Amino acid sequence: MRLKERLLSSNALFIFWAVVASFGAYFCMYAFRKPFNSGLYQGLELWDISYKAILIISQVAGYTLSKFAGIKVISELKASSRIMLIVCLILIAEVALVFFGLVPFPYNFVFLFINGLPLGMVYGVVFSFLEGRRFTEMLAMGLNISVVIASGIMKTTYIEVHAVFPGVSEFWMPALMGALFLPLFIMFVWMLSVIPAPTPEDISLRTERSPMTKEDKRRVMKEFGFPIICLVACYATLVVVRDFRDNFTIEIWNEIDVNWSSSVLSSTEMITGVVVLFVVGSLALIKSNLISFRITNLILATGMTMTGLATYLFERKLINGFYWMLLVGLGMFLAYTVLQTVLFERMIALFRIKANAGYFVYICESIGYLGSVGLLLYKEFFMKDHSWSNVLMQFTYFQFTICFLLLIMSNVYLERHRVSKEQKDAGSSLAAA
Numbered sequence: 001m002r003l004k005e006r007l008l009s010s011n012a013l014f015i016f017w018a019v020v021a022s023f024g025a026y027f028c029m030y031a032f033r034k035p036f037n038s039g040l041y042q043g044l045e046l047w048d049i050s051y052k053a054i055l056i057i058s059q060v061a062g063y064t065l066s067k068f069a070g071i072k073v074i075s076e077l078k079a080s081s082r083i084m085l086i087v088c089l090i091l092i093a094e095v096a097l098v099f100f101g102l103v104p105f106p107y108n109f110v111f112l113f114i115n116g117l118p119l120g121m122v123y124g125v126v127f128s129f130l131e132g133r134r135f136t137e138m139l140a141m142g143l144n145i146s147v148v149i150a151s152g153i154m155k156t157t158y159i160e161v162h163a164v165f166p167g168v169s170e171f172w173m174p175a176l177m178g179a180l181f182l183p184l185f186i187m188f189v190w191m192l193s194v195i196p197a198p199t200p201e202d203i204s205l206r207t208e209r210s211p212m213t214k215e216d217k218r219r220v221m222k223e224f225g226f227p228i229i230c231l232v233a234c235y236a237t238l239v240v241v242r243d244f245r246d247n248f249t250i251e252i253w254n255e256i257d258v259n260w261s262s263s264v265l266s267s268t269e270m271i272t273g274v275v276v277l278f279v280v281g282s283l284a285l286i287k288s289n290l291i292s293f294r295i296t297n298l299i300l301a302t303g304m305t306m307t308g309l310a311t312y313l314f315e316r317k318l319i320n321g322f323y324w325m326l327l328v329g330l331g332m333f334l335a336y337t338v339l340q341t342v343l344f345e346r347m348i349a350l351f352r353i354k355a356n357a358g359y360f361v362y363i364c365e366s367i368g369y370l371g372s373v374g375l376l377l378y379k380e381f382f383m384k385d386h387s388w389s390n391v392l393m394q395f396t397y398f399q400f401t402i403c404f405l406l407l408i409m410s411n412v413y414l415e416r417h418r419v420s421k422e423q424k425d426a427g428s429s430l431a432a433a
Helices: 002-009 011-033 051-073 079-102 109-119 122-128 141-164 173-193 200-206 214-247 249-256 263-285 289-315 321-351 357-382 388-432
Strands: none
Touching: 002 011, 011 079, 011 109, 011 122, 011 141, 011 173, 051 109, 051 214, 051 357, 079 109, 079 122, 079 173, 122 141, 122 357, 141 173, 141 249, 141 263, 141 321, 200 321, 214 249, 214 321, 214 357, 214 388, 249 321, 249 388, 263 289, 263 321, 289 321, 289 388, 321 357, 321 388
16 A cells, blocks of 8 residues: 555656556567567478468467457456456466467467467556556556567567577477566566556546446447547558568568578667657647647658658668668557557547547457458468568558548548537537526
């Protein structure tokens, strides 16, 4: 209790504690999800498809189902159930990795599907500790930077750990990585558990975030269905590009630079993480929900433009592979992060919607990961002759074009809705006077 009181009495300590706790918990989650991607599984195929692609598709399929389940579970999650849920999710994921090592090829891919099933809901549980506060964007900096840098660092860590334990097979390495990070994960979850509930000031500025009912969801979709559909489609393309680039980073680097070293996996993501951290964290300084909402949309458009422009420059050999991967990652993560953690947060506060951010995010993520599975299957069956880097180039162009149009349409709708609501409120005030 004393610790909670100290966190409430000091904004600086509260922000530091929440940033470290959310960063650590979500960073450690990647130890259970991503390290298997660093394995090449060379020479292994199933149904004429490379076994690594089978493994990625299996895990992403489980992760996608987890996102659909999260629409209900996360939006209706009670504060008292958060800790038990997040610990159970990670333990299920680790047990699945143990069976991935125990069961022989080619039957063990099923356990990566099971591994993905719980992991998709971890983000929503962690973010539920942070949303609806006057410092939410700042508190979410740790969560945001872990999304950006964790995968690259985990891949580098995998390579280094495998060098220390060369006798451990590619099928057992994921379970070993999970076991190494489990104690750290438990520590960070404890840190999350002592974060105080939102204060009355938080609630007045950002609205109260409570578990949603079926009626709440129906009302939200009736009023904001069109812009939500636009934003969901936009978010889906961002998830697909992010996931594809992340899952096949090693293959893409092998194509664009034969002399690349494992350090670039961390360095490109670290640079991206610092920029995203600064930009998103700065939005917490803006008290006006309207101004922040508009700036967030501008950042979204800037990030999408960066991915398309970087690909154009790389294709014409005006920049090298390092800067292409860096700029595509930076633009994509910048857009993805503000849409995931800021746009819906401010949208709820601006329009005083009775909802929580988890509901919107999990609608977006479920469709996004469905698209990610679709792209992987499309690449395997219809684009086998295309290189991984070429597929990434084509999809960044597609993302840039489609997302720009969707962003414009959603903003036009929401601006008209805001003006109409203000006029209606003003008319009601005059009638009452």
